[in-house]
Amino acid sequence: MMIIEWDQQQQQDSQPQNQREENGNGVIYVNAMTDEQLETLLKQIAVYASICEQLVEMHKNLTAHQNLTGGRLGNLYCDPLMTAGGHKISARQRWTPTALQLQILERIFHEGTGTPSKQKIKEISSELSQNGQISETNVYNWFQNRRARSKRKQVVAVSSNNNAAESEVETKVESPKTKPENLLVSQAEQDVCFQNREISSQLNHLGGSYHFYEQHAWQGE
Amino acid sequence: MMIIEWDQQQQQDSQPQNQREENGNGVIYVNAMTDEQLETLLKQIAVYASICEQLVEMHKNLTAHQNLTGGRLGNLYCDPLMTAGGHKISARQRWTPTALQLQILERIFHEGTGTPSKQKIKEISSELSQNGQISETNVYNWFQNRRARSKRKQVVAVSSNNNAAESEVETKVESPKTKPENLLVSQAEQDVCFQNREISSQLNHLGGSYHFYEQHAWQGE
DNA sequence: GAGCTATGAATGAAGG
DNA sequence: CCTTCATTCATAGCTC
Structure with missing residues (x-):
């Protein structure tokens, strides 16, 4: 029985699979x-x-x-029960991305430079509007939230070994970047x-x- | 079979995996x-x-x-078969506070300021972790939900009974005329x-x- | 064991 | 950006 913590990217368990055995001539x-x-x-x-x-x-x-x-x-206007009784049931008022839209957004989010510039927002939303109702505000909010939440997750992942006073020295030294880039699959990991x-x-x-x-x-x- | 664990649940990690280099015969x-x-x-x-x-x-x-x-x-989760958690041997898909944890949380909620700051979350969750599995996300969510739901109940209570008296009303009162109509919708959506x-x-x-x-x-x- | 309720979690949006 | 709120989804647990 094994347990995997999938989004904690700590390297505590990165036991090298390869054993390095040195001989006289080299490695x-x-x-x-x-x-x-x-x-x-x-x-x-x-x-x-x-x-x-x-x-x-x-x-x-x-x-x-x-x-x-x-x-x-x-998306917005086709709730199944909307006209069931002859009078309209107020459907959701907040935007919900279509699967297609979500897909595109995710792709942009991953490839793009984290900067959802004004111009870009316009383009994106205009592209997405072909797959359903959408506004620029929606896109903007989506990116904001996406970024914030993904960041928070990482922070959570990093934490959990935070203890009070004395550890500040080590953390100061080590903290800037403790990402496990040594795994060659880490890129794919990030993507998903x-x-x-x-x-x-x-x-x-x-x-x-x-x-x-x-x-x-x-x-x- | 294996268990996939995601960030909300922090379990005591299993011992690191080492290479197994022996088969049945010791070769x-x-x-x-x-x-x-x-x-x-x-x-x-x-x-x-x-x-x-x-x-x-x-x-x-x-x-x-x-x-x-x-x-x-x-939005399906994975299918862990069992947990190393505590008393539960069934599939563990979402955190459930133990009685002790709940007690503490309620206390903090009532006494504390309505703002569970970031630092406070850390403290609380670390305190609660002594009574069972918990993560900061759990605590965060708990406070979010607690606040929201207590608030909503107040609103409902006020709307049905125009008694301007008190603030700590958290009773379950059903409003006769402000019943949310979209309940129908969400119920229908469950079918699909x-x-x-x-x-x-x-x-x-x-x-x-x-x-x-x-x-x-x-x-x- | 099918419905119901309570509630943990996800997420769009707003405020600062 | 970051935090917070409101709404919704999905499920754990209860009731019958």
């Missing part, structure tokens, strides 16, 4: 993996490949059946960190915690 | 991989992870249009939140048990 890197572990890794890759294929398949099927229901279906809990959990597990596999082989049955 | 199998090779493997996994994420995003987007919700989609389980379970398979995914026919419709 030889030996990865002490058992066959079982290696097999697990390879299987994971294969599984991902299969899943990707199947997801693509699903996507194709769905898009084939979709008739551009984009519009404002999921705050999108969807269920997805990122899985992906982070796969990407960021590969060194866990061994002991807790996923004997699903 | 050690070591694959002499270079770092480069290993890195390649891991990169492949990371890449697949990203691709899968994108695909899942698309899928969710499409299914969202199908079931007309327009609300949040797929099932399709996402599909994708979520798929993801669990993705991360947790690759043996299983073959058994499931994904393309339902």
Whole structure:
């Protein structure tokens, strides 16, 4: 049974998987993996490949059946019960991003330079308006919130070892940057960190915690 | 099986995973991989992870249009089987304050200023952590909700009974004429939140048990 | 075991 | 930016 804290990016457990063994001539890197572990890794890759294929398949099927229901279906004005009784039920008054809009926003958020400039906001909202009602204010707010909350999460992740007086020296020394950039998958981890809990959990597990596999082989049955 | 844990729950971490280098017979199998090779493997996994994420995003987007919700989609959590928490052996998906914690929280809420500052949150949560699992986010949310709900009850009480007397009224009073009509809507929306389980379970398979995914026919419709 | 209620959590928006 | 509020979603637990 293992436990993964998916968005805590501490490096406390980053036990190197590779054992470095030095000989006289230099350094030889030996990865002490058992066959079982290696097999697990390879299987994971294969599984991902299969899943990707199947997801693509699903996507194709769905898009084939979709008739551009984009519009404002999921959004403001089409609540199912709206006209059920003959009189209107006041639906939500606050903007809710369409899945499509969200997708685009997330993409921009990740690729972009954290600066949602005025001009950019205009562009984005005009682009998003093709997928549903949206205003520039919505976009602005979305970015504000997105940034703030993602930041807060990271802060929370970093904390939890904060003790009172005496630790200030060490923290002062070490605090500026304690991000685990040594993991080569950390980029992917960042990308998915705050999108969807269920997805990122899985992906982070796969990407960021590969060194866990061994002991807790996923004997699903 | 494995447990995915996210930030709200801080559990005592399991012991660090070390390489297992022995099999049943006590023989050690070591694959002499270079770092480069290993890195390649891991990169492949990371890449697949990203691709899968994108695909899942698309899928969710499409299914969202199908079931007309327009609300949040797929807010499913992962499926931890059990917890190392305390007394609960069931799936732990959201924090529940223990009686002791609740008591303390209530006390602080009543005595304290209505503003639970950042620093205070830290203190409180650290204090409460002695009585069970808790995180700062939990405390933060708790105060948010507590305040909001106490406030709302006051409002409702006032609106139904024009008694200008007191402030600490927190009784449950139902307003006859200001009943929120959109209750109907939200109730209806509950009926359409099932399709996402599909994708979520798929993801669990993705991360947790690759043996299983073959058994499931994904393309339902 | 199906509905209901209480409540933890997520998030759009507003204020400063 | 950061904090706070209001609203909503999803679920844990109770009731019947």
